[in-house]
Amino acid sequence: MLLRFIIQNFRSFYSPVQFDMFPNPRRTSFPEHIIEGKVPLLKQAAIYGANGSGKSNFIKALSFLKRFVTDKNFIKKDQLDKSKFRLIQGGNKEPISLIVEFFNAEQYYIYEIAINSESIEKEALYLSGIGEDNVLLFLRTGNQVKMRTEQAEDVRFAIEKLLETNPMSSLFALNKEFPILKDKEIEGAFDWFFHELEIVKPDSFIPILIELMASNQPLMEFVNNVFEKLDTGITRLKINKKAEDQSFDDEVKSLLNKEIGKDQLLTRMRKNRNMCSLSLENGKKILKEFLFEQSGKDGYAGEMDIAVQSDGTVRLLTLIPAFYSAMKGHKTVCVDEIDNSIHPLLIRELIALFSGSPASGQLIFTTHEVCLLDQKKLLRPDEVWFTEKHEGETCMYSLNDFKEHNTISIENGYLGGRYGGIPFLGLAELLTTKDD
Numbered sequence: 001m002l003l004r005f006i007i008q009n010f011r012s013f014y015s016p017v018q019f020d021m022f023p024n025p026r027r028t029s030f031p032e033h034i035i036e037g038k039v040p041l042l043k044q045a046a047i048y049g050a051n052g053s054g055k056s057n058f059i060k061a062l063s064f065l066k067r068f069v070t071d072k073n074f075i076k077k078d079q080l081d082k083s084k085f086r087l088i089q090g091g092n093k094e095p096i097s098l099i100v101e102f103f104n105a106e107q108y109y110i111y112e113i114a115i116n117s118e119s120i121e122k123e124a125l126y127l128s129g130i131g132e133d134n135v136l137l138f139l140r141t142g143n144q145v146k147m148r149t150e151q152a153e154d155v156r157f158a159i160e161k162l163l164e165t166n167p168m169s170s171l172f173a174l175n176k177e178f179p180i181l182k183d184k185e186i187e188g189a190f191d192w193f194f195h196e197l198e199i200v201k202p203d204s205f206i207p208i209l210i211e212l213m214a215s216n217q218p219l220m221e222f223v224n225n226v227f228e229k230l231d232t233g234i235t236r237l238k239i240n241k242k243a244e245d246q247s248f249d250d251e252v253k254s255l256l257n258k259e260i261g262k263d264q265l266l267t268r269m270r271k272n273r274n275m276c277s278l279s280l281e282n283g284k285k286i287l288k289e290f291l292f293e294q295s296g297k298d299g300y301a302g303e304m305d306i307a308v309q310s311d312g313t314v315r316l317l318t319l320i321p322a323f324y325s326a327m328k329g330h331k332t333v334c335v336d337e338i339d340n341s342i343h344p345l346l347i348r349e350l351i352a353l354f355s356g357s358p359a360s361g362q363l364i365f366t367t368h369e370v371c372l373l374d375q376k377k378l379l380r381p382d383e384v385w386f387t388e389k390h391e392g393e394t395c396m397y398s399l400n401d402f403k404e405h406n407t408i409s410i411e412n413g414y415l416g417g418r419y420g421g422i423p424f425l426g427l428a429e430l431l432t433t434k435d436d
Helices: 053-070 075-085 155-166 171-177 184-196 209-214 215-229 249-256 310-326 344-355 411-414
Strands: 002-008 017-020 044-049 097-106 106-117 118-128 135-141 142-146 195-198 234-243 266-270 273-282 284-295 301-304 332-335 362-366 386-391 393-398
Touching: 002 053, 017 393, 044 053, 044 344, 053 097, 053 106, 053 171, 053 184, 053 195, 053 332, 053 362, 053 393, 097 184, 106 184, 118 184, 135 184, 142 155, 155 171, 171 184, 195 310, 209 215, 209 234, 209 273, 209 284, 209 310, 215 234, 215 310, 215 344, 249 266, 249 284, 266 284, 266 393, 310 332, 310 344, 310 362
Parallel strands: 044 362, 044 386, 195 332, 332 362
Antiparallel strands: 002 017, 002 097, 097 106, 106 118, 118 135, 135 142, 234 284, 266 273, 273 284, 284 301, 386 393
């Protein structure tokens, strides 16, 4: 789970900005929104701001960090400068700096990187002391690595050679491919980035979605319960299976003609829609596709494929598994533009479903939907954050800083500009005409 995230010199973030999931102990509303532990944490956060204020850049910073940790080929020297803050005279020679504190596998960690165009200036992992002294697990500067425990000469040599060959790669990612550092706590930290931190962007899709739902009955039941609760007109989602000896159109036949191994999966995508998937079952090719049972006239129920579903329904198919991961597991799920293509009332229901559940994971999302700013039914003030730009630089702050009473309408205050984070509209004078 995420405790705090500090961003500096990344895209629109220049000066250090800290976001955290710590509840205000003076706030007593919605105690079920707090995950109790050694460090109590909020299980959700909503980030508001005008278009271009930096909301998406916050999610992109987390995505950048995740990809750096998990993909040794992620950093491209010739593209790195584009990820820095660029609205500064004389060019920007400072490194991108990202620090995250998180909890996984019964341990609290702090991970820090400082990356410049030519080198990884710093990469460090600590066991967080939670207000006390932190314990160093590794500190990497350039090609040199300092470990918590002394390493054998051959191990040190292998690490230095790896970093010399891959100077812009994370030690985490290199260790995953070439396991040299035998440390369960380092493995636990990597596992959080790889398995427990999930990023959902507006154009995200899940290539294995059909197979995922076909093989996970509890997830399929959850999806159907959500569709029923949201009253989308879909009464049930099913997985239809077809054997290769049945008749298919030419596009599907071309997929069936492809060679496929025992543990492989082929998916046909169209406009981020999972049209069908192909796998082997008992040595035979099996094609799977979604079928949506939908109510029609006079009680009739028909079956429709994904090609005729709305963009909102397809977006829900991407979001619902992420919600499930946060509710049933320990994942930290970060969603950019959670309201994209989805009606405000449906988003409100989804957030209410998550916030009212005994979730053990976290949901962090950006949005413009002011109907969610309801401190009586949905969000505590310490769960609401704002982004705003000054001189091209993103500032980020919590609604909790305003110390509002629990009877105040947050929605009205936000729309009235009380908290910032809204656009300044200058269209009126362009639309006004004057009589001579």
